[in-house]
Amino acid sequence: MQKSIFTREELYEMIWKEPLSKLAKRLKVSEEGLKQTCVRHKIPRPNRGHWSKIKFGKSVLIPELPNYDSCETISLLEIDMEHLNIDSKRGKFLALQKQIVKEHLKMLKVPKRLINPEKEIKICIENSKDDNYKTREGFYWFGGDKLNIKVTKPHLNRAFCLMDSFLKILKNRGHKIEFRYGDTCAVIYGQYVEIYLREKFERTKTGKDYPMYDFTPCGLFVLAIDKWGGRREYVDGKQNLEEMLPKIIASMEIKAEEERQWKIENEKREKKRKIQEQEYIELERKKEKDLEDFKGLLLSSERWHKAENLRRFIDRMEESFVNRNKVLEDWLEWARKKADWYDPFVEAKDEMMVGVDRESLNRKSEPFNF
Structure with missing residues (x-):
């Protein structure tokens, strides 16, 4: 496995053993850095x-x-970020890794045996003695309200040591571990990031008529982060998972912060949308009321004109009769009462017009109650 941290003396010796361009290429860093x-x-x-x-x-x-x-x-991260713009996304990522290395250097040295393990690790150690947690392929699979780990017995100790260091650093950085919907989650900045450590396996087809497979563990570890949303897997390779911890934790924190910021912005957008929706509903209500008031104004105006026409008609009718009699007097009184009842400025009471709508002149029939 390639080292990622060197002493000043080690870097000095390497620089004088081969050209800077070749050394930079071998270390996978920039020559300028x-x-x-x-x-x-x-x-x-x-x-x-x-x-x-x-x-x-x-x-x-x-x-x-x-x-x-x-x-x-001196870490490779420090070398690589020398020439990067610290405000860039890549620069921030490397700066955070450097900070993690600096603040948790001792914790990043994963021990070969457990020393004062976290409570979650203790539970898994106890359960590893129970074969009920063993699958037919030979994996010990914990999950549910326990750490989501799936490895074979020879690699249990490495898995526990790796996860113990991982949890210690996360907790030391102010994060929490919770079990949610059967998953192990790191709670980072209020966001849930799923964690799943498993041993890699090789799948061999055995069925002839229908697909069946054998799963053979190969000893390499895979750490899956946020397995449902934007899954990212880190696999043992040129670097083992123990050496990748700063990169993994930095990636988790950046992703959690991005998600937190997205939720904050989304809440702001939703709040703004609700305000706009409420303003729209209120405006529509005012428009509807305004239209109803205007219709009422027009109807009142029409009623007033009609009431005035009625009065002029009644007056003209009265003038047209030379000889007045009781029948005419009664009719004139009746007609003027109806005009006063209909006039929007008077709306006089009329027993015979009770239940009649002045706008439509339709009468609402009411049942007779004995």
């Missing part, structure tokens, strides 16, 4: 023509490493 790291930590570098002289067998002078009061170790 390597140069700037040397400047920062007062590490002398070969001058131009140094490697050409060695190629042709000429003698070269290698300066001694000067004393310098700097940090004890």
